[in-house]
Each structure stands twice: as C-alpha cells, then as structure tokens.
Amino acid sequence: MTLTDLGWNEGFAANFAPYQAKGWQPGRLVRGNRITYGVLVAGADDLIEVEATLSGKVFHQAEANSDLPAVGDWVALAVDATGKAATIQACLPRQSCLSRRAVGDSEREQVIAANISTVIVVTDAGADFNVRRLERFFSIIARSGAKAVVLLNKADLFSDTKNLRAARTVAKLQTAADVHVTSAKTRKGLALIKGYLAPGQTIAFIGSSGVGKSAIINRLLGDDSQWTGSVNEITGKGRHTTTARELMLLPGGGMIIDNPGIKEVQMWTDERTLRESFSDIARLAAGCEFADCKHGTDAGCALRAALAKGTLSPERLQAYLDMDAEIKQLETRRQERKAILERQGKLKQREKSKEWVQFGGEREDEYKNAGK
Numbered sequence: 116m117t118l119t120d121l122g123w124n125e126g127f128a129a130n131f132a133p134y135q136a137k138g139w140q141p142g143r144l145v146r147g148n149r150i151t152y153g154v155l156v157a158g159a160d161d162l163i164e165v166e167a168t169l170s171g172k173v174f175h176q177a178e179a180n181s182d183l184p185a186v187g188d189w190v191a192l193a194v195d196a197t198g199k200a201a202t203i204q205a206c207l208p209r210q211s212c213l214s215r216r217a218v219g220d221s222e223r224e225q226v227i228a229a230n231i232s233t234v235i236v237v238t239d240a241g242a243d244f245n246v247r248r249l250e251r252f253f254s255i256i257a258r259s260g261a262k263a264v265v266l267l268n269k270a271d272l273f274s275d276t277k278n279l280r281a282a283r284t285v286a287k288l289q290t291a292a293d294v295h296v297t298s299a300k301t302r303k304g305l306a307l308i309k310g311y312l313a314p315g316q317t318i319a320f321i322g323s324s325g326v327g328k329s330a331i332i333n334r335l336l337g338d339d340s341q342w343t344g345s346v347n348e349i350t351g352k353g354r355h356t357t358t359a360r361e362l363m364l365l366p367g368g369g370m371i372i373d374n375p376g377i378k379e380v381q382m383w384t385d386e387r388t389l390r391e392s393f394s395d396i397a398r399l400a401a402g403c404e405f406a407d408c409k410h411g412t413d414a415g416c417a418l419r420a421a422l423a424k425g426t427l428s429p430e431r432l433q434a435y436l437d438m439d440a441e442i443k444q445l446e447t448r449r450q451e452r453k454a455i456l457e458r459q460g461k462l463k464q465r466e467k468s469k470e471w472v473q474f475g476g477e478r479e480d481e482y483k484n485a486g487k
C-alpha cells in the first residue's frame with residue numbers, strides 16, 4: 116500500500132512542499148493520546164507505522180485543542196538519524212473535519228476525525244433512536260464536509276416494520292443522507308458499507324455507546340472472532356467499550372475510524388449550520404401566504420399544509436420552531452466563552468509553559484535539531 120491508498124492527494128502534496136524542502140516526511144495520524152502518536156508513513160515497500168511525539172513548536176502554536184493533530188490528520192514528520200524517533204513538526208490543513216464540543220468542557224471544540232469522506236452514524240430503531248440527536252449529528256456532519264450515512268443497526272432485534280419506519284423518519288430528516296438497515300449479528304446490510312470504502316476514502320463511525328459501531332467494524336475487518344469477543348476478556352462479562360479513537364486500514368482498501376460512543380447529546384454547532392440543517396423547511400415556509408406567518412393558526416400556512424399531507428413530521432416542525440430559542444442559547448454560550456477566554460488570556464502563556472515542562476522539555480531540542 117502507498118500514501119495514495121491512505122488518501123494522499125495533490126492538495127496535501129502542495130501544502131507539504133515547504134516541509135519537503137526541510138527533509139521532513141508526510142504521514143497520516145492513526146492514533147494519538149496527546150503524548151505519543153501513531154503515524155503511518157511510506158516505508159521501503161509498504162506503509163509502516165512510526166511512533167511520534169509532538170514538537171514543542173506545534174504544541175505552543177496551537178491556540179485551541181482543535182489546532183492539535185487529530186486522528187486522520189496529515190502531518191510533517193522529522194525522523195531522527197536512528198530512524199526510530201519521530202517528531203510531528205506541522206499539521207497540514209484539513210480537507211474536511213468532524214468536530215463537536217468536548218465532553219466535560221462544553222466550550223471547547225473537539226476534533227473527532229480529520230480528512231474523512233463519509234461519516235456513518237450508527238443508531239437503532241429501538242431505545243437509541245432519537246430525532247433531536249440525529250439532527251445534531253446531521254448538523255455537525257454538514258459542517259464537516261463529509262457525506263452522511265445512517266445505519267439502523269441491530270435490525271435482528273426489531274420487526275421489519277419498526278426498522279423501516281425508523282429508516283423513513285431518518286430519510287425525511289435529511290434527504291442528503293443514505294440510510295441503511297443493518298445487523299452486525301446477521302450481517303444484514305453490511306455489504307453496502309463497502310460501497311463507501313474506495314481506496315483513499317476514510318469513514319468515521321459515530322453514535323451512542325453500545326449501538327454496535329465496533330461490532331460492524333470488526334465484521335468489515337473480517338475479524339469474526341471479535342463478534343463473540345464483545346464480552347470483556349478480563350472480567351468475562353459486560354462488553355468491550357471503545358476508549359480510544361483509531362484509524363484502521365481495511366485489507367481491501369479504504370479506512371475506518373472507530374470512535375468511543377458519544378454520550379453527550381449536545382454538540383458543538385453554530386447558527387449557520389443550525390439554519391442549514393433546516394433549509395428545506397425554510398424553503399417550504401417561503402410558500403406561506405403571510406411573510407410573518409407564525410405557522411400556528413395563520414391562514415395559508417405551507418408548513419401546516421405539509422404537516423397535514425404527512426411530508427413534514429410534527430417533531431421536525433417543532434424543532435424548527437424552537438430554532439430561534441436555540442440560536443439565542445448558542446449566542447449566550449459564545450459570549451460566556453469569550454468572557455472566559457479574555458479572563459484566562461493573561462494566565463494562558465504561563466499555563467502553557469507549565470504544561471510544556473510537564474510534557475517533557477527535551478522536545479524543544481529535538482525540534483531544533485530536526486529543523487536543521
């Protein structure tokens with residue numbers, strides 16, 4: 116396999132040119148924990164994974180968490196003379212990026228995966244099914260630049276009618292999304308996922324914990340032992356919960372990023388993406404008889420007509436009507452965030468240098484040497 120199989124293209128190559136001149140190597144980040152990172156680079160005859168650390172410069176220049184390298188990023192690596200130690204010297208501009216608000220730190224953006232072509236949201240027709248959550252997912256996916264796909268997994272647990280009804284609801288929520296009914300257990304629908312996996316393409320899987328993201332991925336990886344292995348090997352009970360994000364290359368080409376389940380319903384979003392997620396209704400509302408129609412009891416309301424026809428669901432209409440309140444909330448949060456950032460402004464530099472010492476001061480030297 117080559118860098119092209121990993122998704123390398125002309126755009127990345129153009130941005131890499133100045134780093135090439137420094138003798139650095141391009142690589143794609145496959146896992147990372149902020150201390151060490153796994154990066155795939157071109158070896159003598161195949162891709163090889165090297166362990167890399169972050170250069171002091173990249174760390175210092177990051178103004179937010181989202182500026183730090185994330186899984187899926189293309190980076191410039193300085194490999195030392197031994198060929199073993201590598202430092203990440205720069206992160207190439209992302210061609211797409213899926214991000215949300217960080218858990219427990221609601222005001223900071225967290226990158227879920229970079230440079231992805233497709234985002235697969237896994238849910239089921241049962242208790243996990245939640246229209247509002249799906250709308251949130253659609254809005255962060257719309258902002259990411261990737262294609263949205265929804266899997267109604269665990270189809271074996273529900274009736275065909277129930278699966279199909281859920282699928283239709285999703286299709287109405289987001290007409291641009293592909294919707295499939297799947298079962299990791301019976302393999303139903305799994306062959307369709309391969310259609311999103313051309314060489315160089317990257318799929319990110321997201322969805323609540325326990326919906327079957329890893330089970331589906333294990334099937335695609337051809338690792339059937341993992342199906343029964345969903346029982347925790349150490350305690351012998353419970354299931355294996357994904358704790359780290361990881362990019363995996365599939366034997367037949369294409370890449371998959373598994374993610375820990377998203378437990379937080381509220382995600383980072385902004386007014387623009389929120390409005391975009393309702394653009395179909397906004398267009399419909401343009402057909403209301405009165406320009407200031409409240410879509411309640413007003414005569415000639417196009418939305419109520421659509422509701423009556425069944426082409427618009429009551430949940431989606433309500434979400435649309437709640438949108439202004441939600442935008443107001445977003446604005447309040449944004450202002451709070453600004454105030455916090457300003458207050459922290461003075462402390463920031465001091466904290467950074469403190470953090471950097473904990474990080475390991477020797478890296479600065481590595482960076483300097485590598486840069487020569």
Ligand SMILES: Nc1nc2c(ncn2[C@@H]2O[C@H](COP(=O)(O)OP(=O)(O)OP(=O)(O)O)[C@@H](O)[C@H]2O)c(=O)[nH]1
Nearest residue numbers: 269298299300324325326327328329330357375376
């Ligand atoms: N019946 C049935 N069970 C499934 C299916 N897919 C997954 N499961 C089971 O659901 C449980 C959770 O599956 P995982 O693949 O670990 O879920 P996950 O989405 O990766 O969860 P996190 O890693 O916590 O985010 C496991 O016990 C699986 O065996 C399915 O299609 N049908």
Ligand SMILES: [Mg+2]
Nearest residue numbers: 328329356357
């Ligand atoms: Mg998992």
Ligand SMILES: [Zn+2]
Nearest residue numbers: 403408410416
């Ligand atoms: Zn109206």
